[in-house]
Amino acid sequence: MNNILALVRNVKIKCTFDSSEVLDCAAIKKALKILRSALHASFSESDAFVYKKSVDARDRGDILLVYTVAVSVPEEMLSKKVRGVDFLVMQNYDEMFLHSKKTESSPVVVGFGPSGMFCALVLAKAGLCPVVIERGADVDERAKKVDSYWKDGILDTETNVQFGEGGAGTFSDGKLLTRISDKLSGYVLSELVRHGAPKEIAYLAKPHIGTDNLRNVVKSIRKEIISLGGKVLFNTKLESICADASGRVTSVVLGNGEELKCDSLFLCIGHSARDTVKNLMSNNVSVLPKPFSVGVRIEHLQSDINDALYGDFAGAECLGAAQYTLSRKYGTRAVYSFCMCPGGTVVASASDKNQIVTNGMSYYARDGKNANSAIAVSVDTEDFGNTVEGAIRFQEDIEKRAYAVAGGDGTAPIQLLSDFFEGKAESAPDKIIPTYTGRVAVRNADDVFPKFITDGLRRGISDFDRDIKGFSCGSAVLTFPETRTSSPVRIPRNDKFLADGFLNLYPCGEGAGYAGGITSAAVDGIKAAICYLNN
Ligand SMILES: Cc1cc2nc3c(=O)[nH]c(=O)nc-3n(C[C@H](O)[C@H](O)[C@H](O)COP(=O)(O)OP(=O)(O)OC[C@H]3O[C@@H](n4cnc5c(N)ncnc54)[C@H](O)[C@@H]3O)c2cc1C
Incomplete structure (x- = not known):
């Protein structure tokens, strides 16, 4: 398939009790007809796919499915002007991770929720072998502990619905809709699909994964990070940070007292790590209420x-x-x-x-x-x-x-x-x-x-x-x-994503006050990683 797409927008199909497959097919046929007559060229159904799909239920007697259909077209079509059709070059996201950074020690990512996972994935793809530390357990162990809390009331304060592999959203509906308008949201969705999420999350207006799929997806992302040379340490908690007089974090102290050297530190701790917020404040990290x-x-x-x-x-x-x-x-x-x-x-x-x-x-x-x-x-x-x-x-x-x-x-x-x-x-x-x-x-x-x-x-x-x-x-x-709808605090950072007074400390995701939800937290983690690659 070509990397030039014609997006035929606003293709409306009446809701019926037919299957989604039948209705999607009708939308593709309708879009191809529009494109063929506008461009006087022929395109086959195998060149077309659903790019976006939403429901317009404002009139309950006449509910509509509203599609954007993408059709792969030759490069020369890029210059065409057709009403209701946009032409676009498909993005090669991996170009964003090119860099010339050399490091003596690994970047350390604290937290393996969406922001930490995607931050670490980008760092791993960039060849920087991140070390992730996550206070909770891996998702299989976590599922058992959460089950035991739900059935018998036995709460593990380190591994629970808020803490552990996948972060706060692992036991969720996995809604991926975000209010932020950022092309990286598309990248997050495509990576989730590559790691086993249902493929329609890439085009539905209100996508969701479901807790059942999420558990496998986070495991697959972890495996990729490790295959690229990264490490993911579960049951490992950030206790405090050590910084030199210039504001460079040189190492972190773990819950077991060990010290881990780091080239830079990404704080992806989510909105429920109240103990960690207090520790960071006593390490001179500026934290504000919100x-x-x-x-x-x-x-x-x-x-x-x-x-x-x-x-x-x-x-x-x-x-x-x-x-x-x-x-x-x-x-x-x-x-x-x-x-x-x-x-x-x-x-x-x-x-x-x-x-x-x-x-x-x-x-x-x-x-x-x-x-x-x-x-x-x-x-x-x-x-x-x-x-x-x-x-x-x-x-x-x-x-x-x-x-x-x-x-x-x-x-x-x-x-x-x-x-x-x-x-x-x-x-x-x-x-x-x-x-x-x-x-x-x-x-x-x-x-x-x-x-x-x-x-x-x-x-x-x-x-x-x-x-x-x-x-x-x-x-x-x-x-x-x-009570945990969003973070009660914000860790201020500058336009290079650096925390006040620090040269290599990157607060990101929901806990730092820069995201609200799975997709926006993941996007924020990616942006922090990209800032680091370019800083
Ligand atoms: C039950 C539930 C349902 C939800 N449903 C949805 C939904 O459908 N859609 C949606 O968009 N959002 C949903 N959310 C919110 C969403 O999960 C969060 O917005 C998102 O997970 C934030 O990502 P994050 O990476 O910033 O933080 P988190 O996902 O909270 O991840 C932070 C991670 O850091 C770890 N951590 C914290 N302190 C330390 C430390 N000191 N050392 C080491 N590790 C540490 C934690 O264990 C945790 O795993 C839901 C949340 C919950 C709890």
């Missing part, structure tokens, strides 16, 4: 969400399980849905003892009975005294109160939405059975959250009923608290 959000997980029947959003087309294979994004602004306070998991499960996600933290995940098939999402209320820096300690304490206090209120044995609090609106906690779930991966008890959210959070939730959830009929139905179930 706004974040907290709230609850809400569960509805997926079939009700499908009916509300897709009407008569609910259940069509090409649409899959319906998903939503909701938001409202009330003055300076935002209330919004976050990390919606169609056909998903609400998961126990604490990383420390005596805390309850919720989150959500789905398998690739998204075929569970319930739909869940976080409904979060924004928290401003003034709400916690504008300090790093205050930000962390704000999250921790809610997590600990939830733990205590529900019995102090790892049980999570739940509440029927009808009770929540009335400020009481009496009724057990009936129509919608909570999917939480641990024990639950009916409790009052007013006993867990500050008033501005529960006020915001009541107002937001009521108003969301205007967007999705039935969203505020009394039978919906709340499980709480959802």
Whole structure:
């Protein structure tokens, strides 16, 4: 196939109950017809593929699939002007990793979540043999430990839903949609596909991998890094950093007391390593507080969400399980849905003892009975005294109160939405059975959250009923608290991605405050690596 593509945009196909394959074929045929008549040339179906695909369900009676179809064309077509068609040269990403850097010791990457994985992958491809240190276990061992936490309440504070190979998103829905507009997002998706992710993630408007696929993909990325000369050390924690007077990090001290030399240090520690943030601050790394959000997980029947959003087309294979994004602004306070998991499960996600933290995940098939999402209320820096300690304490206090209120044995609090609106906690779930991966008890959210959070939730959830009929139905179930929606801190860096006062310290990903989600964290890790190659 040629590396020049004609992108035929806005090809619309009516949603039917035919298979996705049949509808994709219809879109390709329609696009080829447009191109043939515009260019007076012939192209075969084997030269064409779906480049992007989205759903337009604004009119539930006439749902459309909107495609961009790519057709491989000869180079001379690049200069053509055709309405609705763009010509583009396919990017050779590996050129970005060319460099002339010589190092005496390896770059060290802390954390093997999306930012650390992609940072290390780029460094490995560039021939710089990175050493990754990850406090948690490899994904197989991790899956066993997480299972044991969910079934028996035995939490390992180093290997859990937040920590371990693959990072925080390994037990997730694996949504890959990102708000950042960066060509590297395409690179991340193509690498995920190369490492075994379903190939449609490269073209769907709202791609997701599913926790089942993610576990294999992260393992495959690790194997490639190692095959290129890198090392990945699990159960190995960064304790502190050693820097010389010029601000050059020379080595890191590990949890077992050993010292590891490094040419440069990439901090890809995620949003839950509170202990590490404190240690870094005592090593003179500048850390600032930032706004974040907290709230609850809400569960509805997926079939009700499908009916509300897709009407008569609910259940069509090409649409899959319906998903939503909701938001409202009330003055300076935002209330919004976050990390919606169609056909998903609400998961126990604490990383420390005596805390309850919720989150959500789905398998690739998204075929569970319930739909869940976080409904979060924004928290401003003034709400916690504008300090790093205050930000962390704000999250921790809610997590600990939830733990205590529900019995102090790892049980999570739940509440029927009808009770929540009335400020009481009496009724057990009936129509919608909570999917939480641990024990639950009916409790009052007013006993867990500050008033501005529960006020915001009541107002937001009521108003969301205007967007999705039935969203505020009394039978919906709340499980709480959802506190880890984003990092409460930021590690400031300059335009070369270097931390304040350091010559070779690269804070990146979600924990440093530069990403929110799997794809953006991965992109940030790649950018940090590229900056290092060019610094
Ligand atoms: C249950 C769940 C579901 C989610 N679902 C989605 C989703 O569907 N889509 C999406 O885009 N995002 C989702 N997210 C958020 C997403 O996972 C994060 O945005 C993303 O993982 C951030 O990547 P990161 O590499 O910056 O940090 P992380 O993924 O958090 O990785 C940081 C890594 O650093 C390690 N680490 C921390 N401190 C140290 C130390 N001192 N020494 C050594 N290692 C250390 C940790 O163990 C961890 O593995 C979800 C998160 C959770 C918890």
